[in-house]
Amino acid sequence: MSQKNAENIIFTQNLVIEDAKALLAFEEANKAWFAEQIGGRPCHFFRIDAIKEHIEELLCLHALGKCLPMVIKSQSGEILGRVNLRDITDRDAELGYRIAKKHIRKGLASLAVKTMAQEATERRHTALIANVGTDNLGSQRVLENTGFVRGERIEAYTSLNGLPLDVYRYRLTLPAPAKNKGVHDNKG
Secondary structure, eight states, X not given: OEEEOSSXXXXXXXXXXXGHHHHHHHHHHTHHHHHHHTOOOOGGGSSXXXXXXXXXXXXXXXXXXXOEEEEEEETTSOEEEEEEEXXXXXXXXXXXXXXXXXXXXXXXXXXXHHHHHHHHHHXXXXXXXXXXXXXXXXXXXXHHHTTOXXXXXXXXXXXXTTEEEEEEEEEEEOOOOOOOXXXXXXXX
Protein backbone atom coordinates (compact mmCIF):
# COMPACT_ATOMS: atom_id res chain seq x y z
CA MET A 1 0.00 0.00 0.00
CA SER A 2 1.32 3.46 -0.72
CA GLN A 3 0.39 7.08 -0.23
CA LYS A 4 1.81 10.38 -1.42
CA ASN A 5 2.79 13.08 0.98
CA ALA A 6 4.59 16.37 0.53
CA GLU A 7 8.02 14.75 0.87
CA ASN A 8 7.76 11.66 -1.35
CA ILE A 9 5.92 8.41 -1.85
CA ILE A 10 5.49 6.33 1.29
CA PHE A 11 4.94 2.58 1.11
CA THR A 12 4.86 -0.52 3.27
CA GLN A 13 6.70 -3.71 2.48
CA ASN A 14 7.70 -6.93 4.16
CA LEU A 15 10.80 -6.67 6.31
CA VAL A 16 13.83 -8.31 4.65
CA ILE A 17 17.41 -8.91 5.79
CA GLU A 18 18.60 -6.18 3.40
CA ASP A 19 16.77 -3.68 5.64
CA ALA A 20 19.26 -4.25 8.48
CA LYS A 21 21.31 -1.07 8.03
CA ALA A 22 18.24 1.16 7.58
CA LEU A 23 16.50 -0.55 10.50
CA LEU A 24 19.49 0.05 12.77
CA ALA A 25 19.50 3.74 11.77
CA PHE A 26 15.75 3.95 12.49
CA GLU A 27 16.05 2.28 15.89
CA GLU A 28 19.08 4.36 16.92
CA ALA A 29 17.52 7.67 15.83
CA ASN A 30 14.38 6.91 17.84
CA LYS A 31 15.91 5.12 20.83
CA ALA A 32 14.89 7.70 23.46
CA TRP A 33 11.47 8.32 21.87
CA PHE A 34 10.55 4.63 21.83
CA ALA A 35 11.89 4.11 25.37
CA GLU A 36 9.59 6.89 26.56
CA GLN A 37 6.54 5.74 24.58
CA ILE A 38 6.60 1.95 24.45
CA GLY A 39 9.69 0.79 26.33
CA GLY A 40 13.35 0.60 25.48
CA ARG A 41 15.39 -2.05 23.76
CA PRO A 42 18.38 -3.66 25.47
CA CYS A 43 21.75 -1.99 24.78
CA HIS A 44 23.06 -4.98 22.78
CA PHE A 45 20.18 -4.54 20.30
CA PHE A 46 21.86 -1.49 18.73
CA ARG A 47 24.49 -3.40 16.73
CA ILE A 48 24.20 -4.53 13.13
CA ASP A 49 24.68 -8.21 14.03
CA ALA A 50 21.89 -7.99 16.63
CA ILE A 51 19.58 -6.27 14.13
CA LYS A 52 20.26 -8.99 11.55
CA GLU A 53 19.54 -11.65 14.17
CA HIS A 54 16.31 -9.83 15.09
CA ILE A 55 15.23 -9.75 11.43
CA GLU A 56 16.12 -13.43 10.95
CA GLU A 57 14.03 -14.37 14.01
CA LEU A 58 11.07 -12.41 12.65
CA LEU A 59 11.47 -14.00 9.21
CA CYS A 60 11.50 -17.48 10.78
CA LEU A 61 8.31 -16.67 12.69
CA HIS A 62 6.85 -15.31 9.46
CA ALA A 63 7.70 -18.55 7.63
CA LEU A 64 5.83 -20.42 10.39
CA GLY A 65 2.81 -18.14 9.95
CA LYS A 66 3.17 -16.63 13.43
CA CYS A 67 3.96 -13.02 12.51
CA LEU A 68 3.98 -10.57 9.64
CA PRO A 69 6.77 -7.98 10.01
CA MET A 70 6.63 -4.92 7.75
CA VAL A 71 8.39 -1.59 7.43
CA ILE A 72 7.11 1.79 6.30
CA LYS A 73 9.60 3.35 3.90
CA SER A 74 10.18 6.53 1.99
CA GLN A 75 11.00 6.40 -1.70
CA SER A 76 14.67 6.91 -0.76
CA GLY A 77 14.64 3.75 1.39
CA GLU A 78 14.56 5.43 4.81
CA ILE A 79 12.53 3.45 7.33
CA LEU A 80 9.88 5.74 8.80
CA GLY A 81 8.12 3.14 10.90
CA ARG A 82 7.46 -0.49 11.59
CA VAL A 83 4.22 -2.42 11.77
CA ASN A 84 3.56 -6.06 12.46
CA LEU A 85 1.05 -8.72 13.20
CA ARG A 86 2.12 -11.16 15.88
CA ASP A 87 0.60 -14.00 17.87
CA ILE A 88 -1.26 -14.94 14.70
CA THR A 89 -3.92 -17.62 15.03
CA ASP A 90 -6.44 -18.92 12.51
CA ARG A 91 -8.89 -16.24 13.65
CA ASP A 92 -7.00 -13.18 14.87
CA ALA A 93 -3.67 -11.45 15.34
CA GLU A 94 -2.20 -8.75 17.52
CA LEU A 95 -1.25 -5.48 15.83
CA GLY A 96 1.79 -3.44 16.83
CA TYR A 97 3.51 -0.44 15.30
CA ARG A 98 6.12 2.23 15.97
CA ILE A 99 6.61 5.44 14.00
CA ALA A 100 9.75 7.63 13.98
CA LYS A 101 9.30 10.71 16.14
CA LYS A 102 9.98 13.09 13.25
CA HIS A 103 7.22 11.40 11.22
CA ILE A 104 4.36 11.34 13.72
CA ARG A 105 1.14 13.17 12.87
CA LYS A 106 1.64 12.58 9.13
CA GLY A 107 -0.81 9.73 8.69
CA LEU A 108 1.80 6.96 8.76
CA ALA A 109 0.28 5.15 11.73
CA SER A 110 -3.10 5.15 10.00
CA LEU A 111 -1.47 3.87 6.80
CA ALA A 112 0.21 1.09 8.80
CA VAL A 113 -2.99 0.07 10.56
CA LYS A 114 -5.04 0.09 7.33
CA THR A 115 -2.36 -1.95 5.54
CA MET A 116 -2.38 -4.59 8.25
CA ALA A 117 -6.17 -4.70 8.38
CA GLN A 118 -6.17 -5.34 4.63
CA GLU A 119 -3.47 -8.03 4.97
CA ALA A 120 -5.36 -9.71 7.81
CA THR A 121 -8.60 -9.64 5.83
CA GLU A 122 -6.88 -11.24 2.83
CA ARG A 123 -5.52 -13.93 5.16
CA ARG A 124 -9.09 -14.59 6.34
CA HIS A 125 -8.60 -13.42 9.92
CA THR A 126 -11.75 -12.25 11.67
CA ALA A 127 -10.22 -9.68 14.03
CA LEU A 128 -7.19 -7.62 14.97
CA ILE A 129 -6.32 -6.88 18.58
CA ALA A 130 -4.18 -3.96 19.79
CA ASN A 131 -3.14 -3.10 23.34
CA VAL A 132 -2.51 0.61 23.94
CA GLY A 133 -1.30 2.42 27.04
CA THR A 134 -4.15 4.28 28.74
CA ASP A 135 -2.17 7.51 28.41
CA ASN A 136 -1.22 6.99 24.73
CA LEU A 137 -3.93 9.22 23.29
CA GLY A 138 -2.33 9.42 19.84
CA SER A 139 -2.44 5.66 19.28
CA GLN A 140 -5.94 5.49 20.75
CA ARG A 141 -7.09 8.07 18.17
CA VAL A 142 -5.39 6.21 15.32
CA LEU A 143 -7.09 2.96 16.26
CA GLU A 144 -10.50 4.53 16.80
CA ASN A 145 -10.25 6.43 13.50
CA THR A 146 -9.48 3.19 11.66
CA GLY A 147 -12.45 1.30 13.09
CA PHE A 148 -11.09 -0.30 16.26
CA VAL A 149 -13.37 -0.38 19.28
CA ARG A 150 -11.96 0.15 22.76
CA GLY A 151 -12.63 -2.73 25.10
CA GLU A 152 -11.48 -3.63 28.56
CA ARG A 153 -8.86 -1.83 30.61
CA ILE A 154 -6.14 -4.22 31.74
CA GLU A 155 -4.25 -3.04 34.81
CA ALA A 156 -0.49 -3.62 35.05
CA TYR A 157 -0.48 -5.37 31.65
CA THR A 158 3.22 -4.65 31.29
CA SER A 159 5.75 -2.17 32.60
CA LEU A 160 7.21 0.96 31.08
CA ASN A 161 10.43 2.34 32.53
CA GLY A 162 9.98 0.25 35.67
CA LEU A 163 6.39 1.33 36.33
CA PRO A 164 3.24 -0.74 35.78
CA LEU A 165 1.43 0.17 32.58
CA ASP A 166 -2.32 -0.14 32.20
CA VAL A 167 -3.63 -0.68 28.68
CA TYR A 168 -6.88 -0.63 26.79
CA ARG A 169 -7.52 -3.63 24.59
CA TYR A 170 -8.83 -2.57 21.19
CA ARG A 171 -10.49 -4.86 18.66
CA LEU A 172 -11.22 -4.49 14.97
CA THR A 173 -13.72 -6.94 13.53
CA LEU A 174 -12.65 -7.62 9.95
CA PRO A 175 -14.96 -8.08 6.97
CA ALA A 176 -15.05 -11.33 5.08
CA PRO A 177 -12.61 -11.23 2.16
CA ALA A 178 -14.08 -10.23 -1.19
CA LYS A 179 -15.02 -13.12 -3.43
CA ASN A 180 -13.33 -13.40 -6.80
CA LYS A 181 -15.25 -11.55 -9.50
CA GLY A 182 -16.41 -13.67 -12.37
CA VAL A 183 -16.81 -16.81 -10.26
CA HIS A 184 -20.42 -17.94 -10.01
CA ASP A 185 -22.06 -20.49 -7.81
CA ASN A 186 -23.62 -22.92 -10.29
CA LYS A 187 -26.43 -24.56 -8.31
CA GLY A 188 -28.62 -25.34 -11.31
